[in-house]
Amino acid sequence: MDPTLQSVLLGLTVLFVLLHLAGFLIWVERRLLALMQDRLGPNRAGPFGLFIIVADIIKIFTKEDWTPPFADRPVFVLAPAIIMITALLGFTVVPFAPGLVVMDSNIGVLFFLAMSSMGIYSVILGGWASNSKYSLLGGLRMSAQMFSYEVFMGLALMGVVILAGSLNLSDIVEAQRGMWFVVPQFIGFVLFLIAGLAESHRLPFDMPEAESELVAGFHGEYSSMKFGMFFVGEYMGLTLISALIVTFFFGGWLGPGFLPPVVWFSLKTALFIGFFILLRAAIPRPRYDQLLAWGWKYLLPLSLVNLVATAVVVLIRHG
Amino acid sequence: MSVTLPPDLQSAVLAEETILGGVPAMWIDRGRIVEVLRHFKTAAEKPFPMLYDLSAVDERERAPRAGRPASAFTVFYHLFALDGARDVLLKVPLTADALEVPSITALWPAADWYEREVWDMFGIRFDGHPRLRRILMPPTWKGHPLRKDHYARATEAGPFSLPEDRHEEEERALRFNPGEWGLEAESEDSEFMFLNVGPQHPGTHGVIRFVLQLDGEEILDVVPDIGYHHRGAEKMAERQSWHTYIPYTDRVDYLSGTLNNLPYLMAVEQLAGIEVPPRAQMIRVMLCELFRISNHLVWYGTYAQDVGQLSPVFYMFSDRERLFGIIEAVCGARMHPNWFRIGGVAADLPEGWERLVREFLDYMPRRLREYDKMVMGNQLIKARTVGIGAFNAAEAVEWGVTGPALRACGVEWDLRKIRPYCGYEQFEFDVPVAHKGDCYDRGLVRIEEMRQSLRIVRQCLDNMPSGPVKADHPLTTPPPKDRVMHDIETLITHFLAVSWGPVIPAGESIGRIEGSKGLYSYYAVSEKDTIPYRMRIRSSSFPHMQFIPEISRGHMIPDLLAIIGATDFVLADVDR
Known part of the structure; x- marks a missing residue:
């Protein structure tokens, strides 16, 4: 088959799967949270309450799509689109199995980092364009949070890049045949996990929306599908971060041969998604100035130390 | 218990009386009230550092009585001292043509809201108050609701209409102007942002x-x-019979169920001279402690x-559900049990109540240990609450803060220990304290209180006396029915007591308990009628807020x- 056509087909498949996955994840999260919280969760519509997804979609599409008169309209509309676009583009560099990648780029890591930084604009612009105080506070918190966490997110990955000697994600997975990078790069893994969590702005890093403080924060003024896009974007961000943790630190598609690589990849990713949901159920929200202080005072220096140490070890071994 | 004034202030005293519940009261001349209050706060040998309550009574429909100065409106100041739980109530008589009292906000900053409430409810002015505006009613309200000539029901007010001009006036009243709130809009180098948290906000627990x-x-x-949540509970008392007011009390602190019934009934029973039988007392204690746990779980x-x-x-709500299982078995209701009655409780405990209570007592401590690890032991919770919103005991007393918040400042003070009521002296329990007075410590105290309440409930379970659950007294409501069908006098008495309600002897009485949130009291004024003349509810949430x-x-x-x-x-x- 023509490679271009193949890429396009694969891209469409990924798009299809991801958009449905986001809807499915909403159900998964609600059921999992309910399980952890001693309650039932949605269990009425259809088998295991699965049809709640359909009901949610119908609801969210038929709600009044209201743009507040005081909002900055073009930006207000643009903001939710950005989060979807960047999250989807982030997936283009993720290798699901050998050769199964939309864009086998040799700057994959950089591309992902660029997309995730762009994604922040969505929150900041959404908070700013809503022109309401709660939204503004949410947007401001997000920008402060991102400044501090973006920095070491990149740095945390550099250890992996040094070990693999490549910025291509498929190469990084291949380099883990001997040992998953979570072992030599454990600190890098923890840092990336934290930064990724902050990036996806979910509890305990959900200061931008902080329900009990800012009501809904940056998306407080959004309704209907614009809100839906933030919502779906959040789940896609969550999936993306899980997929990348697996790719960078847990050997991507690698696994014993009795299951196909793409299944290994999906299983591992699902595990991390579950872990993130568990975190949400378990951990309270720090104050955002505390969060910034931890970021700058501990996590950033730690990521630098990790980077230097990795470089030294690699130099000595190859030296 | 008596309170004396130095010779130079003696002349300010117009009369003295004692309010049931052990509160000495003095009528003080309006011109000298500030002097007298200052004396009691600072100079007295045994000072009263806490302004416990401040409100008023519209006396215009009250029969004159010997020894009581003529008064159209009476403003009363209820002072309190923690050592020995001493009280004094100072009353200031006012004539209808001069409804003014000097403000005491300079002496007690905590008087601020109380004085505003009196202005709002009675239209009594406080000279020198910095911002005497309505506090409970909307700013556009006409009239003062707790005055006897103000209607109590919307149907008495005539049809409602909202013409254009009135609509505009209401809208204007809603406009935000920082100056009216006592706030500066900007400083020299920055412009401030004003943020409304509420009236609808997920973090404020209500309106x-x-x-x-x-x-x-x-x-x-x-x-x-x-x-926003003002429902006129005090006004409603003035048109409900003594008996039918009980369900309204349930709804004042709606998380604490019977803990609301108790102070009200204590006030009424003191007026009626009813001794509650021991079994009823212990049932009351047990339910109150269960509701304390329920409140603290929420x-x-x-x-x-x-x-x-x-x-x-x-998790905590599902534990509360278990607890409501007991409450439901006993009272038939959950949050609003309406279970205590004048002279006892509505009915005896149901068969098998011991098993329900015992199961809960065995179940709860384990859960509390788990929550300690989950919540109080969590480092992030500590980072969020340790050192936040801290105050010390002196500030707490100054602002009328009581209950767990006071104990979190290291004051080992619990009314159940200091001045036991309802038979609390028979129980063994500790008064938990913490020392830093911050948000975290307030939490610690409440959690330990739950354990102590469990201890008390277990003692109730093990020592529940037998006997009647209602006092054998003519004013017990509803009256015992066993002899109703035997002779006509009993039938008539019963019929009147049920249809009209009991006629409670004239007098004034204060019933006070250690509520789930702090000191909680009802001040009942009776004019020998089937309804209260005035009911003042002193809640602890008001000063805390x-x-x-x-x-x-x-x-x-x-x-x-x-x-x-x-x-x-x-x-x-x-x-x-």
Whole structure:
């Protein structure tokens, strides 16, 4: 088959799967949270309450799509689109199995980092364009949070890049045949996990929306599908971060041969998604100035130390 | 118990009386009230540092009585001292043509809201009050609701209409102008942001509005705007019979069920001279302690939720469900049990209640240990609450803060120990204290209180006396029915007591308990009628709410939510 056509087909498949996955994840999260919280969760519509997804979609599409008169309209509309676009583009560099990648780029890591930084604009612009105080506070918190966490997110990955000697994600997975990078790069893994969590702005890093403080924060003024896009974007961000943790630190598609690589990849990713949901159920929200202080005072220096140490070890071994 | 004044102030005393419940009262000349209050606060040999309550009575429809100065409206100041739980009540008679009293906000900053409430409810002016505005009623309200000539029901008010001009006036009243709230709009180098938290906000636990003056996210000042949950519980007392008012009390602090019935009934029973039989006493204690646990469980869950922990609230609510299982078996209702009666309780405990209570007592301690690890042991919870909203014992007393918040400042003070009521002297329990007075310590105290309440409930379970659950007294309501069908006099008495309700002897009485949130009292004024003449509800949430700005300044928005969470207020209890 023509490679271009193949890429396009694969891209469409990924798009299809991801958009449905986001809807499915909403159900998964609600059921999992309910399980952890001693309650039932949605269990009425259809088998295991699965049809709640359909009901949610119908609801969210038929709600009044209201743009507040005081909002900055073009930006207000643009903001939710950005989060979807960047999250989807982030997936283009993720290798699901050998050769199964939309864009086998040799700057994959950089591309992902660029997309995730762009994604922040969505929150900041959404908070700013809503022109309401709660939204503004949410947007401001997000920008402060991102400044501090973006920095070491990149740095945390550099250890992996040094070990693999490549910025291509498929190469990084291949380099883990001997040992998953979570072992030599454990600190890098923890840092990336934290930064990724902050990036996806979910509890305990959900200061931008902080329900009990800012009501809904940056998306407080959004309704209907614009809100839906933030919502779906959040789940896609969550999936993306899980997929990348697996790719960078847990050997991507690698696994014993009795299951196909793409299944290994999906299983591992699902595990991390579950872990993130568990975190949400378990951990309270720090104050955002505390969060910034931890970021700058501990996590950033730690990521630098990790980077230097990795470089030294690699130099000595190859030296 | 008596209170004396030095010779130079003796002349200010117009009369003296004693209010049932052991509160000495003095009538003081209006011109010298500030002097007398200052003496009691600072100079007296045994001072009264706490302004416990301040309200008024519309005396215009009251029969004159010997020894009571003529008065159209009486403003009363209820002072309190923790050592020995001493009280004194100072009454100031006012004539209808001069409804003015000097403000005491300079002496007691806590008088601020109380004086505003009296202005709002009675139209009595306080000279020198910095911001004498309505506090519970909307700013456009006409009239003063607790005056006897103000209607009590909407149907007495005539048809409602909202013409264009009135609509505009109402809208104008809603416009926000920082100056009216006592807030500066800008400083020399920055313009402040004003943020409305509420009246609809997930972090405020009900309808209240906090106006925040912010510099960035730092809180420069907070002004709570209360009254959204005002239901006129005090006014309703003036048209309900003594018996039919009981369900209304349930709804004042709606998380504490029977803890609301108790102070009201104590006040009524003191007036009626009823001795409650021991079994009824112990049933009351048991239910009150169960409701204390129930209240604290709700507080615990929402406190964790306010600092962003999602799950605990579900665990605590499901534990509360178990507890409601007991309450339901006993009372047939859950949150609003309406279970205590004048002279006892509505009915005896159901068969098998021991098993229900025992199961809960065996189940709960394990859960509390688990929650300790989950919530109080969590480092992030500590980071959010340790050192936040701290105050010391002196400030607490100054602002009328009582209950767990006071004990969190290291004051080992519990009314159940200091001046036991309802047979609390028979129980063994400790008064938990903490020492830093911050949000975290307030939490610690409440959690330990739950354990102590479990201890008390177990003692009730093991030592429940037998005997009647209602006093053998003519004013017990509803009266015992066993002899009704035997002779006509009993039938008539029973019929009147049920249809009209009991006629409670004239007098004044204060019933006070250690509520789930702090000191909680009902001040009943009876004119020998089937309905109360005046019912003053002193709730602890009101002063606690007034205190919030004092401990929030300089913190950040998330801290305010932690402070609100740790305060444990119920808005119906603030507004009544």
